Amino acid sequence: MNWKTFFAMLARDAQVARRNAVQLLFQTFLQPLLFVFIFGKVMVGSGYMPAMYKSLLLPGIMAISMVFTGIWAVAMPLIAEFQWTREIEDRLLAPIDIRWIAVEKVVAGMIQALVAGLMVIPLAWLVLRPGVEISVSEPLVFVAIVLLVAAFSACGGLALGCSMDQQHIGLMFSMVITPMIFFGCTYYPWSALKTFPILQKVVLVNPLVYASEGLRGTLVPQSPHLSLVAVLVALVGFDALLLMVGLRQFDKKAVT
Amino acid sequence: MAVGLRTQDLRKVYNSAPPLAAGGGFVQRADARGSKQTKTQVIALDGLSLEVHPGEIFGLLGPNGAGKSTTVGVLTTRVRSTSGQAWIGQHDVWNEQAAVKYLIGVVPQRPNLDFALTAREILVFHGAYFGLGSKIRNERADELLEKFKLTDRANQMVRGFSGGMMQRLSIARAMMHDPQVLFLDEPSAGLDPQTRILLWEIIREYNRAGKTILLTTHYMEEADALCNRIAIVDHGRMIATGTPAELKSSIPGGYLLRLRFAGVTPALVEKLQSLAGVREVHASDSGADVYADRGGSLIAEIASVAAATGTELSDVHISEPSLENLFLHHTGRSLRD
Numbered sequence: 170m171n172w173k174t175f176f177a178m179l180a181r182d183a184q185v186a187r188r189n190a191v192q193l194l195f196q197t198f199l200q201p202l203l204f205v206f207i208f209g210k211v212m213v214g215s216g217y218m219p220a221m222y223k224s225l226l227l228p229g230i231m232a233i234s235m236v237f238t239g240i241w242a243v244a245m246p247l248i249a250e251f252q253w254t255r256e257i258e259d260r261l262l263a264p265i266d267i268r269w270i271a272v273e274k275v276v277a278g279m280i281q282a283l284v285a286g287l288m289v290i291p292l293a294w295l296v297l298r299p300g301v302e303i304s305v306s307e308p309l310v311f312v313a314i315v316l317l318v319a320a321f322s323a324c325g326g327l328a329l330g331c332s333m334d335q336q337h338i339g340l341m342f343s344m345v346i347t348p349m350i351f352f353g354c355t356y357y358p359w360s361a362l363k364t365f366p367i368l369q370k371v372v373l374v375n376p377l378v379y380a381s382e383g384l385r386g387t388l389v390p391q392s393p394h395l396s397l398v399a400v401l402v403a404l405v406g407f408d409a410l411l412l413m414v415g416l417r418q419f420d421k422k423a424v425t
Numbered sequence: 426m427a428v429g430l431r432t433q434d435l436r437k438v439y440n441s442a443p444p445l446a447a448g449g450g451f452v453q454r455a456d457a458r459g460s461k462q463t464k465t466q467v468i469a470l471d472g473l474s475l476e477v478h479p480g481e482i483f484g485l486l487g488p489n490g491a492g493k494s495t496t497v498g499v500l501t502t503r504v505r506s507t508s509g510q511a512w513i514g515q516h517d518v519w520n521e522q523a524a525v526k527y528l529i530g531v532v533p534q535r536p537n538l539d540f541a542l543t544a545r546e547i548l549v550f551h552g553a554y555f556g557l558g559s560k561i562r563n564e565r566a567d568e569l570l571e572k573f574k575l576t577d578r579a580n581q582m583v584r585g586f587s588g589g590m591m592q593r594l595s596i597a598r599a600m601m602h603d604p605q606v607l608f609l610d611e612p613s614a615g616l617d618p619q620t621r622i623l624l625w626e627i628i629r630e631y632n633r634a635g636k637t638i639l640l641t642t643h644y645m646e647e648a649d650a651l652c653n654r655i656a657i658v659d660h661g662r663m664i665a666t667g668t669p670a671e672l673k674s675s676i677p678g679g680y681l682l683r684l685r686f687a688g689v690t691p692a693l694v695e696k697l698q699s700l701a702g703v704r705e706v707h708a709s710d711s712g713a714d715v716y717a718d719r720g721g722s723l724i725a726e727i728a729s730v731a732a733a734t735g736t737e738l739s740d741v742h743i744s745e746p747s748l749e750n751l752f753l754h755h756t757g758r759s760l761r762d
Contacts, residue, residue: 171523177553184550185541246541255537259547259598261503263554264526425439425504 174265175273181260182277185246197238197285201230202292208356209297223297225392228384229355231289232318236353236377239282239322240329240346243274247330248338251422261423271327271419275412278323279316286315290388303388310397311387317404318380324408325376327415331422353377358385360393376407427479427635428514428528428605430500435509437470437495437661469495470506471661477639477654482632484652485641486748492661493641494534497610500639501531513606527555530599534610536591538583544594545570545579548601555602562601569597572627589620596627607631609640613647625651645748657752664755673746677704677716681750682723685712685740686731693734700726707757712740716754720745 186193209226212218250257260270294301305311333341352372354362359382362369372378379400386394470492477483485493498504500511502522511518513525539547545566552562570576573593578586583594592612599607609628613621628651632638642648648655649669656666665672673679686693694708702718717723720743731738744750 171556173556174554177550177556180553181539181542181550184546188541249540254540255533255535256539256541258503258533258537259539259551260554262501262526262529262531264523264556265554266523424502425498 170269171265174263175269178260178263178270178273179277182246182273186242186277186281193281196241197234198288198292201234201289202296204233204356205230205293205296209293213300220300221392223301224303224389225358225385226356227290227293227297227301227303228388229353229357229381230293231286231388232353232377232381232384233350233355234289235282235286235315235318236322236325236380237346237350238285239278239319240326242281243278243323243326244330244333244341245338247274247327247419248333248335251331252335257423267423268416268420270423271331271416275320275323275327275415278326279319282319282322283315286319302391304390305387306390307387307397310401313401314380314383314387314397314404317401317408318383320408321376321380321404321411324411324415328411328418331415331418349375349377354381358382358393359395376403376411379403379407427637429477429479429637430511430513430606430639431474431476432496432500432511433474433509435470435473435496435499435511436507437468437492437499437504438507439467439469469661470499470509472509473658473661473663474509475656475663475666477637479637480632480635481653482628482638482640482651484648484655485639485658486643486645486648486655486752487641487658488643491658493658494610495661496658497531497608497639497641501529501608502526527602528605530602530604530607532592532595532599532607532609532612534614536588536595538586538591538594538598540582540584542583543580544575544583544586547583547594548598551598551601557602565601569600573597588615589617592616592620592624596624600631604636606637606639609638611641611643613642613644621647645752649748655748657748657755659752659756665751669748672748672751676746676751676754678702678718679746680717680720681744681753682715682717682720682727683712683740683742683744684715684727684738687737687739689713690734690736693731693736696730696734697727700730714753716750 205226208218209223213220213222261267290303294303329341329345352375354372355377359369359378362372379395382395383397383400383404385392386397386400473492473496485496487493495504499506500513500518502518502525505519513528516524516528518525542550548566548569549562552565557565570579573596575590575594575597578590583591586594613624616624628638628640640651652669654666654668655672657664657672665675667675689708689710689712694706694713697703697706697713697715700723702723703715704718705716707714724741728738
């Protein structure tokens with residue numbers, strides 16, 4: 170394993186992210202903050218939502234921000250670099266097994282997802298306060314879940330980015346990302362679906378459910394949430410599956 | 426110590442359309458075994474074996490779709506051959522990819538520069554991928570920018586560069602880690618004549634430093650002017666190989682006379698063959714390609730032979746020994762068809 174090459178590629182991605190920092194910030198935070206403001210501030214402040222909703226909303230928003238950022242950070246550059254300009258070719262010719270290039274993309278995506286997720290907490294807290302009750306009672310479980318969510322988003326980005334062409338980006342958002350967010354228990358806890366028993370079972374195939382419920386369970390333990398053991402097992406499973414699919418698709422795209 | 430390369434019985438069959446840069450190959454409808462459907466397959470390489478000696482400039486010459494880019498792809502780890510093997514030095518290309526990548530530099534047919542970076546960053550990061558230290562990669566990037574006259578654009582994003590500038594930067598990038606073998610896929614396609622001569626000089630200079638160079642081209646002049654040895658490929662097969670001089674002298678007679686007649690009869694062909702200095706006659710419905718030891722001095726005799734067999738010579742084109750004729754001789758079609 171050639172770590173020099175690996176870190177050089179990470180440095181390259183960091184340089185590109187630094188150059189696009191402002192754009193990245195807006196892309197990552199504008200939508201979640203607007204959601205936080207409208208649902209957490211306006212709706213709660215005007216009495217349409219109970220005050221408790223603020224605390225329920227924050228972990229969901231964090232999950233959306235992380236997943237969206239990770240998918241975007243990995244999938245978009247890959248789609249661009251694999252299209253006809255083949256920009257990725259200089260890295261495919263770097264002295265390293267090409268699978269590590271995919272892994273490097275995943276690591277870069279994870280870092281961006283982590284930054285996005287951790288920045289949402291203070292930002293949302295600023296918008297929502299007072300009345301947000303966050304307490305991390307099990308820091309190790311919290312760290313594990315945050316890392317697994319970041320990995321899920323970046324591996325998902327790899328799998329999507331290597332399976333799609335540029336003309337299908339719009340489709341990816343309307344067919345994959347949007348339903349995933351709305352059926353991802355982000356704006357409501359999973360237990361709220363108990364009046365829709367079939368839907369409640371079906372959404373369990375959506376990995377975002379485990380991300381939001383896991384964050385909810387560790388950040389706002391007093392609210393209803395899925396068992397953390399189930400969350401950890403499901404996230405590990407989805408991470409492994411998406412990484413495997415992603416690596417296979419990457420290989421297919423990279424070598425003819 | 427210069428490094429050579431070789432391939433043995435390389436075969437590549439694309440099951441879908443080959444990637445753009447890998448040209449075409451020819452399409453064959455092959456019966457897929459066990460299914461009633463016929464499957465479109467493109468045979469890009471059909472048992473290609475070649476050997477490039479350490480330190481030489483070697484040219485792969487052939488028309489579009491001959492399999493040149495696929496050969497480069499296989500030799501640079503980017504295309505997986507269906508069967509056969511390729512080596513750079515002692516290293517098997519497919520099984521020792523990382524070791525091979527240290528030895529090779531690749532200039533693609535179409536620039537594939539990293540559009541998210543500036544020209545200078547492209548070189549510096551390329552050096553970093555190859556493990557060059559910070560000082561040496563920065564120095565080398567500046568040297569190459571200077572050499573390729575890109576210093577004043579060094580800190581600009583490459584998106585706005587002209588085709589020629591991108592091409593120069595691609596070559597600079599390929600040289601950044603000082604590879605032993607440099608691959609250039611159609612390096613002068615789309616370059617103006619002046620830039621082409623500059624490019625040739627750069628290639629020669631790199632070769633003088635003891636590096637092996639493999640270039641693909643469909644320009645005869647380029648292969649003739651630049652290469653120590655040439656392989657002519659068509660339909661994924663090797664047609665001929667040797668030095669440009671050897672190849673040219675292998676054309677029967679050397680001169681090619683392309684003749685058009687009002688009508689071609691067996692008697693005419695027979696008489697043409699019996700003329701002094703004529704080596705070979707390839708006849709078609711409306712004309713004949715005559716390979717001969719002499720050119721213009723044959724015309725009068727040909728005209729009288731035509732008249733004697735009741736037809737008329739309507740057009741003549743004489744070409745002197747060239748690789749173009751060689752290609753025509755072996756394939757029956759012109760390189761630019």
